[in-house]
Amino acid sequence: MNAVAVDGVWKFYGDYPALRDIQLEAAGGACLALIGRNGAGKTTLLRILAGFSRPGRGQVRICGTAPRDTATRRRIGFIGHGISVYDELSAVENLTLFARLYGLPEPRKAAGEWLERTGLERVAGGLVREFSRGMRQRLAVARAFLHAPSVLLLDEPFTALDDRAIALLQRLLREALAEGKTIVMSTHQLREALELATHVALLNRGKVAFSGERTPQMAADSGFLYARYGEG
């Protein structure tokens, strides 16, 4: 069974088809990089995978179940464009909140461990609104990994990250892959993505223009796919 399976998914905004008959699969331990120009449908597809919106047609399965199933949501970790933590709460309050929502047995302990792993233990009691951008990003990473998800959905995860946050995220993603977890990430930063990716899918105006294993040629020449399959 594939960890992520997308079968004939269409998504319409009004009459405009943002996604057209998307077929994709990712097995456990795979890292699928979704690439494509702006407006290609990467974010729309990731939001459907995460259960934030429903497809117009077709179906999505995460570990064999629908994304909105409660059990499925426990398996998904999502990093979107926003950091998805509350400015009015402290770092430890934010992580404890999400640990409780995910039903972790010891929320405070889990929050403390992740604050330590992300180097935020010294500012655990500080309000997020007082954090620097880099600290906020590391907290966002901690929130996404807190409940040990088996499927990670990452929308432009490296965009606007500082060096420390990029290094942290890359280390965590490598560890996740080594543990057999599945990663689907959309990105414009081809070099960082192709370093991690085992598979690549190029979206072009809502359609899959290419889907397959990452080859050494792609890693060596990040523009190869665009040159061969279109700009989108």
Place this chain on the structure above:
Amino acid sequence: MDFLRQVSVIAAKDLRAELRTKEALNGSLAFALVILLLFAFAFDPTGDTTREISGGLLWIVFAFAGTLILNRSFARELPNDCLDALIAAPVSGAALFLGKAIANYLLLLAVESVSLPVFGIFYNMRWTAQLPELILVLLLGTWALTVIGTMTSALTVNIRLREVMLPMLTYPVLVPALMGAMQLTMALIAGTPINAENVMWLKMLIGFDLIYTAVSLVLVETVLVG
């Protein structure tokens, strides 16, 4: 048990965030007190007619001031895309809605508990004559406002003109509950207990609360995810 735990976590989060900034609470309270003061200037507080409509005035103040709190309910989740994190979490839409509704309810009751004595002073009313019944009506009427307002807040969260749309959508639906609450409040402030003549308003208020709470709990998942 899991459901109740999630409800309490969401409610505690909203209350903690609000009490830290007091954005909605201060605004709502100030608004309520200013309207009460302006109405006191506009009408003769000692006139019989003013006394007769005082219950209505009170609920108009609560409804207007309440929208400031209700507007913030889901809008609070927009900065940093926090709503995505809540929707992604294994929390049912019903638990999310109920948690937010309970937080809003407590904040609205806090505003009302300050406004009510001020109303008594400005309008020279002995509002404590039927206090237990009045508290019951306040609890039921405020829950009606909370349920409709929280649901509308979820509906309008992604609309640019949500501050305008929320009252436009909330008040028409709320009319039956407001009518019931106004009628009962006027009677109770005038010293008339709940009796065979006005008990139908109380029944209507209870029915309204039950029906709209059930409908909201069923529909909120569709509203949030589409």
